[in-house]
Amino acid sequence: MTLDELSTPALILDRGKLQANLDRMAAAVARHRVPLRPHLKTAKSAAVARLAFGGGTGPITVSTLTEAEYFADHGFDDITLAAALTPAKLDRAGTLARRIRVLTLVTDDVGVAEAIARHVAPFRALVEIDSGERRSGVLADSPALLEVARALGPKLSGVLTHGGHSYLMRDLPSMRRVAEEERSAVVAAATRLRAAGLNSPVVSVGSTPTALHAERLEGVTEVRAGVYMFGDLFQAELGSNTHDQMALTVLSSVIGRRPEEGRVVLDAGALALSKDRSTEKTSHDAGFGLVWDIDGRPSFGRAVIERAYQEHGVVTSDRPASFNELAIGSKVRVAPNHACITAAAYERYFVVDGGREVVAEFDRINGWE
Amino acid sequence: MTLDELSTPALILDRGKLQANLDRMAAAVARHRVPLRPHLKTAKSAAVARLAFGGGTGPITVSTLTEAEYFADHGFDDITLAAALTPAKLDRAGTLARRIRVLTLVTDDVGVAEAIARHVAPFRALVEIDSGERRSGVLADSPALLEVARALGPKLSGVLTHGGHSYLMRDLPSMRRVAEEERSAVVAAATRLRAAGLNSPVVSVGSTPTALHAERLEGVTEVRAGVYMFGDLFQAELGSNTHDQMALTVLSSVIGRRPEEGRVVLDAGALALSKDRSTEKTSHDAGFGLVWDIDGRPSFGRAVIERAYQEHGVVTSDRPASFNELAIGSKVRVAPNHACITAAAYERYFVVDGGREVVAEFDRINGWE
Numbered sequence: 001m002t003l004d005e006l007s008t009p010a011l012i013l014d015r016g017k018l019q020a021n022l023d024r025m026a027a028a029v030a031r032h033r034v035p036l037r038p039h040l041k042t043a044k045s046a047a048v049a050r051l052a053f054g055g056g057t058g059p060i061t062v063s064t065l066t067e068a069e070y071f072a073d074h075g076f077d078d079i080t081l082a083a084a085l086t087p088a089k090l091d092r093a094g095t096l097a098r099r100i101r102v103l104t105l106v107t108d109d110v111g112v113a114e115a116i117a118r119h120v121a122p123f124r125a126l127v128e129i130d131s132g133e134r135r136s137g138v139l140a141d142s143p144a145l146l147e148v149a150r151a152l153g154p155k156l157s158g159v160l161t162h163g164g165h166s167y168l169m170r171d172l173p174s175m176r177r178v179a180e181e182e183r184s185a186v187v188a189a190a191t192r193l194r195a196a197g198l199n200s201p202v203v204s205v206g207s208t209p210t211a212l213h214a215e216r217l218e219g220v221t222e223v224r225a226g227v228y229m230f231g232d233l234f235q236a237e238l239g240s241n242t243h244d245q246m247a248l249t250v251l252s253s254v255i256g257r258r259p260e261e262g263r264v265v266l267d268a269g270a271l272a273l274s275k276d277r278s279t280e281k282t283s284h285d286a287g288f289g290l291v292w293d294i295d296g297r298p299s300f301g302r303a304v305i306e307r308a309y310q311e312h313g314v315v316t317s318d319r320p321a322s323f324n325e326l327a328i329g330s331k332v333r334v335a336p337n338h339a340c341i342t343a344a345a346y347e348r349y350f351v352v353d354g355g356r357e358v359v360a361e362f363d364r365i366n367g368w369e
Numbered sequence: 370m371t372l373d374e375l376s377t378p379a380l381i382l383d384r385g386k387l388q389a390n391l392d393r394m395a396a397a398v399a400r401h402r403v404p405l406r407p408h409l410k411t412a413k414s415a416a417v418a419r420l421a422f423g424g425g426t427g428p429i430t431v432s433t434l435t436e437a438e439y440f441a442d443h444g445f446d447d448i449t450l451a452a453a454l455t456p457a458k459l460d461r462a463g464t465l466a467r468r469i470r471v472l473t474l475v476t477d478d479v480g481v482a483e484a485i486a487r488h489v490a491p492f493r494a495l496v497e498i499d500s501g502e503r504r505s506g507v508l509a510d511s512p513a514l515l516e517v518a519r520a521l522g523p524k525l526s527g528v529l530t531h532g533g534h535s536y537l538m539r540d541l542p543s544m545r546r547v548a549e550e551e552r553s554a555v556v557a558a559a560t561r562l563r564a565a566g567l568n569s570p571v572v573s574v575g576s577t578p579t580a581l582h583a584e585r586l587e588g589v590t591e592v593r594a595g596v597y598m599f600g601d602l603f604q605a606e607l608g609s610n611t612h613d614q615m616a617l618t619v620l621s622s623v624i625g626r627r628p629e630e631g632r633v634v635l636d637a638g639a640l641a642l643s644k645d646r647s648t649e650k651t652s653h654d655a656g657f658g659l660v661w662d663i664d665g666r667p668s669f670g671r672a673v674i675e676r677a678y679q680e681h682g683v684v685t686s687d688r689p690a691s692f693n694e695l696a697i698g699s700k701v702r703v704a705p706n707h708a709c710i711t712a713a714a715y716e717r718y719f720v721v722d723g724g725r726e727v728v729a730e731f732d733r734i735n736g737w738e
Contacts, residue, residue, distance in 0.1 A: 007458070009737055041679055063680045083680045084624040086636070086698040089376065108625060109697050135676070135683055136625045136634055164678065255453040256477060256505045265505055267455070271713050272737070275645040307504070309533065310410055310709055311432045311452045314504055328478050329455040340679055344640050345713065347736060367716060368378055368641070 039226030046074035094121030113151035131185035158202030179214035187219035234278035408595030415443035463490030482520035500554035527571030548583035556588035603647035
């Protein structure tokens with residue numbers, strides 16, 4: 001089977017580019033002699049996770065209990081669930097914790113920490129630290145830090161932060177500053193815990209831009225990152241990857257042509273691409289995605305999905321004459337704004353390796369059930 | 370089971386509101402003595418489709434071949450696939466056409482029309498007309514209309530348009546004008562076909578706002594609409610439904626609280642709600658969704674999802690003091706900007722009927738495989 005024969009829309013993953021991205025992040029983190037705990041919220045695929053560990057398994061991060069259960073089913077036995085759970089989910093999490101080696105939860109709330117501590121399951125737990133994103137987490141210098149940590153009792157295993165405000169930065173010095181905010185916040189928190197006689201073996205940081213650009217990671221014991229595996233147009237604007245390094249695209253077919261009005265229509269719309277507009281606030285707004293040819297080359301000028309209807313994507317270009325090359329049924333590859341969101345519309349990856357031949361299919365897990 | 374016990378995020382469908390929406394549209398279209406061919410692209414659920422036909426089946430519209438196959442499996446035998454197919458999909462469509470009574474395709478392209486005509490399967494086909502949206506379709510007065518119609522040969526069954534530019538309108542007179550553009554374009558096209566000795570028994574129009582607000586439908590033989598079944602915040606801005614009529618919400622739990630910083634955090638983020646920002650360009654920007662209490666009441670002021678991360682939704686409100694009522698684990702209902710896109714993240718609906726009790730589960734079909 002080749003891309004020419006594949007039914008569209010379909011999610012395409014380039015294995016060579018994926019492997020290069022995995023290697024590049026591994027090298028970036030290895031500079032600091034800190035282990036990487038890859039975040040599988042983007043890939044949601046055991047096959048991809050195994051490539052991150054040279055074919056084996058290793059410590060991973062996930063964003064939902066459903067992902068955690070899926071990866072446990074596929075042999076991963078050291079899993080950090082890096083989004084807070086409510087107490088109502090602890091029984092389900094406990095069932096999982098009993099069948100793998102380590103399930104680590106996070107919390108920033110005293111009540112949840114008490115529920116984790118009380119639960120019979122062998123959880124470990126990290127106190128979530130807010131290092132500047134102002135989403136979740138306690139501040140490193142707040143009274144809440146010690147309260148939550150103490151409430152966890154013997155299940156306390158350390159501290160974790162996500163410097164997601166790195167996504168708001170647009171240059172390398174700012175990105176490095178956020179990386180240092182991540183590091184210093186979580187190291188300060190761990191230092192406070194230890195000074196109070198509490199345990200903090202784990203000091204966890206991570207986001208793709210900060211993981212790639214951190215200048216120092218002293219005191220950090222692990223780095224988490226996820227979207228680096230695939231890369232996307234928004235991460236390209238942050239300097240995390242080039243367009244050529246993007247491993248994930250959506251294969252789509254031309255279903256309409258109005259070259260005289262400067263547009264073609266694809267069978268990839270809002271559901272196939274997502275409504276993510278991350279690039280809107282960057283200097284290269286790509287609409288709902290950038291349109292490349294079937295081999296992933298920018299052959300149609302700067303061709304963007306200007307309008308996304310449920311099943312239709314309307315493409316315009318600064319070189320509309322190139323649309324003459326696109327007949328009805330012609331296939332293109334759409335580069336997504338945000339790989340994590342686009343991939344979630346699909347149940348599998350069709351894997352290529354540079355060319356058009358489909359060399360493998362990788363499943364993925366979606367949803368929350 | 371009640372909403373209090375349900376694991377979150379989960380998709381909630383209120384059956385009473387759904388039925389009232391179905392009845393309201395049926396009455397709006399019946400005024401014109403024109404049959405409704407409901408569009409199932411929003412609901413993607415056989416159980417919902419059956420409610421639209423008083424428990425039975427009837428003529429329906431779908432947006433993908435996957436939906437068409439699913440509804441055929443559930444007893445629907447008159448299906449219009451209202452998005453253009455490439456010739457590569459005709460064999461798959463042909464297999465379906467042979468097992469139901471009527472499968473109607475649409476095209477605006479001579480080459481595709483020829484491929485449909487040549488195919489052994491018993492397709493019917495409509496010429497897609499552009500009534501002002503400038504997405505797909507030929508203009509009613511263009512030479513292409515007769516070329517495409519003739520190329521379909523005996524499979525020609527009429528004309529179809531979608532006045533999707535109604536979504537750009539913000540007042541009733543504009544909406545009525547678009548409804549009349551829809552009607553007049555497609556009636557003009559059918560008139561031209563008949564004058565040329567061609568067949569046009571089907572004259573099909575539709576979009577939720579135009580279907581509700583059309584003043585006349587002379588010459589039209591069917592009306593298609595879909596999102597009216599559920600309603601959403603964007604359709605509320607178009608006057609298609611009130612907030613109280615919205616049948617679809619996302620049940621979510623509070624996983625973080627920072628009332629002193631004016632926010633709570635939900636376990637419904639970009640994947641659970643979609644990144645759709647349809648309300649952004651209306652006079653009531655609802656961020657990524659409006660937050661109601663577990664019973665669907667606006668108890669927290671105007672509470673909106675201001676930031677949507679993959680699995681986190683950050684809520685702010687003009688009455689942040691009301692966040693005191695929200696503890697960790699408290700459940701809320703999030704009203705979506707765009708029901709069609711939000712629903713696509715889920716495999717099932719948990720159905721309620723006014724209260725909190727889950728009275729049924731309805732499956733739904735997603736994807737393109």
